[in-house]
Amino acid sequence: MFFEPGKHKDHGFTFDPFKATISPRPIGWISTVDENGVTNLAPYSFFNAVSWAPPCVIFSSGSRPDGSPKDSQMNAEKTGEFVCNIVGAAQAKQMNQTAIHFPHGKDEMEFAGLEGLPSEFVKPLRVKDAPVHLECKYLRTIELPSVSDTARNCMILGEVVGIHIDEKYVADGRIDVTKYQPVGRLGYMDYCAVAETFEMNRPD
Ligand SMILES: Cc1cc2nc3c(=O)[nH]c(=O)nc-3n(C[C@H](O)[C@H](O)[C@H](O)COP(=O)(O)O)c2cc1C
Secondary structure, X not given: OOOOOOOHHHHOOOOOOHHHHOOOEEOEEEEEEOOOOOEEXXXXXXXXXXXXXXXXXXXXXXXXXXXXXXXXXXXHHHHOEEEEEEOEHHHHHHHHHOOOOOOOXXXXXXXXXXXXXXXXXXXXXXXXXOOEEEEEEEEEEEEEOOOOOOOOEEEEEEEEEEEEEOHHHEEOOEEOHHHOOEEEEOOOOOEEEOOOOOOOOOOO
């Protein structure tokens, strides 16, 4: 089967399967503060590590229905900082709650009953129960192609300047992800959690 993006209906797909083809996608649970210091928290599954030394990450944001940026992007750009909290299976429900479309300046961390912890190098709080937090300094925004002026896409790039790992997930000098089971986004409304891993050495 072959189709061009946006032409999935010709093939009987009721919903564009693109996101299901790249799955699982990790979830960056992005905390920021606005210009008044109010916390904002939202999940982004267009999220990934894009380099290692120094470590850099991206999250990619669509726009609000009027074409204006979502709060996470706006706050990261204005304040130059954000935190990527990693979502374990135990945080999945609350992560989903924080996707609610609140007006600018309303705190989703408080709404979802989550506690925040201060960060070392940046102002945004970390989600206390999240197994891993990446403190990031904003680098730049790259505008991506869009289908209309009211459906813009932007990729926000940041450098990781501090990493917190909950000690209960560390053993023998390694992180054991199966202990917190990172949540991944599949297509549609489906999710997965990593409960099992396997190891392979490289050929050379
Ligand atoms: C699991 C999950 C992943 C999401 N990924 C994205 C994403 O990658 N990009 C995006 O623009 N919105 C994504 N959303 C929707 C945003 O979380 C939602 O629009 C949120 O209200 C944005 O909040 P903000 O304006 O506070 O940044 C996702 C929602 C969920 C539940």
